[in-house]
Amino acid sequence: MHRDWIRTIALAAMIALGLAAFFSLHGLEAAELPTLEVGFPEDGVFGLGGQYIIDKQLDRKNGFIVKPRWAGVPEIQRLMGIGAIQLGLAVSEVSLRANLGGTPIRLVQPYQVPHIFVLVPKDSPYKDVLDLKGKAIALTGETTSLYNMFDYIMKKRGVNIESDYKLKKLGAPVIIAVLEKGEVDGAVLWEAHVSRLLVSGKYRTILGFREEMEKLLKGEVVFLNYVGAVESWIKQNPEMISKIRATWAAASRGVQEDEAHFQKYAKRFFGLENPDEISLAWKRTRPTLAPADLKWPNPSGLEAQRKYLREATDLGIFPKEAKEIVDKLFVP
Template sequence: MELHRRIVLAGGALFLSGLGLPRRARAADLPALRIGTLENGTVNWEIQTIRGKGLDQARGFSLQPLILAGTPATQVAMQGGEVDTIVSDWLWVAQQRARGEDFTFLPYSTAVGGLIVPKDSPVRSIGDLKGKKIGIAGGPIDKSWLILRAWSRQVLGADLADLTEQVFGAPPLIMNAAETGQVDAAINLWHLQALMQARGMREIASVAQAAQELGLDARTPLLGYVLRDRWIAANPTLARGLAQASRAAKTTLVQDDAAWQPLRRYMDAANDAEFQALRAGWRAGVPADAPVNADNAQKLFATMAALGGDALTGGLTTLPKGLFWWPEQAG
């Protein structure tokens, strides 16, 4: 268990508080489903809802979160068998599957951000960004950035990468750079963008709208639960249970404002406006209760790959078969 000790934050393996001894007693009699997650990740909102409302136990399992120190740590834990599932993007899952891993993808979220500017900025459209500086969370192969670049080629006849100066950095740094005027515009994770907009910044281009205008299906989920084919085959009831509990949590969080109150302490919202912006952004990212359309995903992949190259795709030209899983396939 050396891997476990190395990647788990001290004292964090059972971070979901307020769930008392009765739950633990019941959970001891149920098979565990281990999920690797980040301490401040938005996935925790769904995990907390599943556990807090007993949606896992009602389906015959106990969801047990393991807090890890970063996205790479969740992926290492998944590869090493320390957890049964994590949430990641299907590009990573596709690369792993192409290398021989039997990973597959269950839809979790369609949430994406956009291009935002300060409230008083003279920039009204992407055409106004010529010669200006854009802060981009992640790196040159950030998926939102690639889609916006492809869109700019269509609407402007020029690539935003050629028209602007880019500054790449960690999401909190990009957030700070945008709010302090160090960059003229920013692309960030959806939840940080929601906070930035709640604080007065405005969106001039939506990634979802850009994708739609490129002829892509903006409803294609980019994030999902990662599972193993052989784990699903050995645990079909657990696999279906996870999918059902996830959908039940989503339905609750879409329909019931009160269900968000226990989550507020995990949401880093300084006021009601930020809380409401985060809630609205999460709800907007709930995917359809349906399998991923593999053809639509391939079109999206090809669009991003044309600009991201091997650094994005890992050398893949097409998405591998079996990449997307849906509970009906569990038999």
């Protein structure tokens, strides 16, 4: 009995020592990893990807820890600008304007392609966006990526959206409200708002930005959003760039294959609860993530992004000074 008791004590001591060593090593590992504060919007696919990074610990696998800062897109840009966060959602058009305003945001890794569509009532006569000339269209304001890209697409078709359409510049909930009330003839919206409206059976799409941009840029993909950082931080932390790229590339690949993750967070990030809406939104959202086999940066891909912004500047969408910034905008 005495001998058994000694063995029990010895075994318990060994287990305790083993557990202490395990937690000590893991605590040390966590303490040694740098923590990066990252701005994520609490809606949309970029936020969904951020949650995927956290849930799957993709950050730790690549040598750092993400501390999320959930905020609206303008607030994320402001926080990056003042150095309150190291990384965050960035879009090329808004980042270009930020640079013109003195905030040198740089684009590190693409995450998503355009997921924006022009919708019209299903029973309307409009088959092409040109059919809406002279009609009322609801969309976001002129400082947004949606507005700038729509402006570019239509200027390439010889259309001035400010004079050829009756624009109502609104936020997403109000855009949907005026469309449903029949106060506008069309609306420019993004996923998953589009899926929700399509499931109702009352609307259809007549233009997709991704397809249109690929036509204009000879098959090259133009990206809608990126993970971005301020230039000074990038220069001080060059060793982090490959780790950041690997993390967001893995998130993009993972999210587009993980339907359960989408379903779990559909209400939080997209306001979706109806099973039919969730199912359609999943099918339509998957293709909007960066291609799973994307190698970034690559010369042709970078040149496509730069070409779009240069041409947009030539078309008067951005001030002429923007051309001097375009090449510096993307981290090589």
